[in-house]
Amino acid sequence: MECSVSVPGQSSSVTPGCECRAHRFGNAANNGLRRRRYPSDTRDAEWGVVRPLLPVPGWMRGRGGQPEAYCHRAILDAVRYLVDNGIKWRATPADFPPWDRVYAFFRRWRDHGLVTEFHDRLRGQVRVRAGRDAEPTAAVIDSQSVKADAVVGVDSRGFDGGKLINGRKRHVVVDTLGLLLGVMVTTADVGDRTAAKVLLQRVANVHHRLELVWADGGYTGSLVGHCQAALALVLQVVKRSDDRRFVVLPKRWIVERTNAWLMRTRRLGRDYERRTTSAQAMVYWSMILLMTRRLARQHPQPA
Template identity: 80%
Template sequence: MTDAEWAVVRPLLPVPAWLRGRGGQPEAYCHRAILDAIRYLVDNGIKWRAMPADFPPWDRAYAFFRRWRDHGLVKEFHDRLRARIREREGRDTEPTAGVIDSQSVKADAVVGSDSRGFDGGKLINGRKRHVVVDTLGLLLGVMVTAADTGDRAAAQVLLRQVTDAHHQLKLVWADGGYTGGLVEYCLTTFALVLAIVKRSDDQKGFVVLPKRWIVERLFAHLMHTRRLTRDYERRTTSAEAMIYWSLILLMTRRVARPHPRPA
């Protein structure tokens, strides 16, 4: 991280329990060094044990990653950064509209059969990432499942999580894979309008579809993060945490840039 990034990031970090008088052992390494180590691993796709000597020992970085994963601290940190970016863009911190979609990726050999499957539509043996983003392309929720999990079934669970966390969300755009009973289910259960954006039958070749390109841009960023080009995580919770860390890397760079003043 640059000094400008750290100046923005430091106040947004979750406060360790031992600093709040709740017990626990003080951490031996600076948060900045640990964050840099995890960001390096996610961005470059290395193994934990291949952590360069410039960073803290790999087992300390992994212990930090695991603790933040298990206690939801990585999501808390991510959500604080997202709120800061929305404020910079002149938006309310809570979104009212979003976009949902999924991405199937190949799974590494370490991924067990209990959390992997075959996506017959994409012909991919691995896992599927289900995401909801706001209209700025910032992540609102993510769920990783086996690749053979249906989009509609996963959307019921994911949209429940997202609407519980974002009470002002009223509209979500989706592609044709989310049609059927899910539209009525969202309206009656979550008071959420699920708007289907379909591709016209007479369109040929690549066409940018309204709203759906927003979530595709997020998927493109994930595939440029080497740790996420395929799923290397044994647990789906670790796969979800890696997605949050990838977007934290993107948002810290974005929030540290000088904001252009209106003319």
Template identity: 80%
Template sequence: MYGNAADRPERQRRYPTDMTDAEWAEARPLLPTPGWMRGRGGRPEGYCHRALLDAIRYLVDNGIKWRAMPADFPPWDRAYAFFCRWRENALVKEFHDRLRGRVREKLGRDTEPTAGVIDSQSIKADAVVGADSRGFDGGKLVNGRKRHVVVDTLGLLLGVMVTSADVGDRTAAHILLHQVADAHHRLALVWADGGYTGSLVEYCLATFALVLAIVKRSDDMRGFVVLPKRWIVERLFAHLMRSRRLGLVRP
């Protein structure tokens, strides 16, 4: 388990966010290999990766502070250090990309997608979030930050970018689509809503050979209507909002 110390018995699993044995069996082979196992120095973790990942999953889902980590998990500072190390070395992205590829293969898809969907979501920020990293979205009347995402046609994340809420969708898309196109060379089509119209369409075609297809809402539509392809990314946002730590921006 990459560092399960002999004097620390395996913790009893009791929370809904704990990985099941079946989930762990899928995740374990995809974990980034620690440096000490590749002869790059360092020492093994004092706690197994399953326990550390369960702790982080609990924190995200319940929206707690790191220092409020329940006592049956590894100490909060060890879990936080593990999280920071993975984030700073891009290991979170590496692990996520491997999981996405595995899911796509199991569903009979190629590992690399050819189509996706882009959208954004403005999220209210906690009162203690600094003014230098937040803004006001006049369209959604939200004071906080905005997450811009690109997903594949299964709703699996391909790219994400976080800005202050006053940054326009087209402005962020110039950067985000550049990152996604560089990472996924087979991507040829991305669906978007009316907020992405204008010069961005021509820019994507000329720069990335990427077709940005606008799915517009008809003028005669009333109330909530499921729009082709756009519902895929909206479903992702709904899943994210079920996690308390992602439902309100905190420092």
């Protein structure tokens, strides 16, 4: 339950018992309460949607480890703040749990696939509420080259000659609502067709109902036959017209819009991650922000 706490000159709220597993079964009650104050914080309507979808901690499933000492909602808010505002880990505001504990949470969810699991549950909820089946049958693929920060080593960065960008490339597959089905981060000099073979294989292994994938002209050639023979997917290339005027191309605009959504979270404006797996996790967290806000808007308010 949420309650209001009066503060001289300020009206705000705290979370004395958010009913997260850390509060109910862990040691979170031993730490101070956090007052929500940032736009990226999980609102009550969002938390009502998010809480039942959170993965169960390993220590509750007999896999070892210790109960969390910090509220799950506070930890989530810290990760959301970092992704949305593009700060350094060590610059995490003091009203959040310590930055190393937040990073340990981020790393654990990244390495054990929990961020993907959480993301996919949210995506299913968004699709169902939009009147779609939870599993998609069609998708769109594209790539986006972004500059890499100085912390990115030379072994995981490259030069995209077409876009004249020294950095990394995000390869994404989205459904017809623009929601993420899969992402792979590579050096910027990796070709779209080369990365698509790996990424589409991963997506097809998870989404068994997928039948059709739209792509731009960069995915022509042997990839079309490979998708048909190896993945049982129809890869349909949507080519540009000879007209020099700008026109919105059918289906391709969907993935371009998703790329624009990703760039709205400042952590993704440039690649700051030393590991490509961290860069991929940041993409999932960006989409988690978008989907929780969307679900909160659609969540029926109590009478």
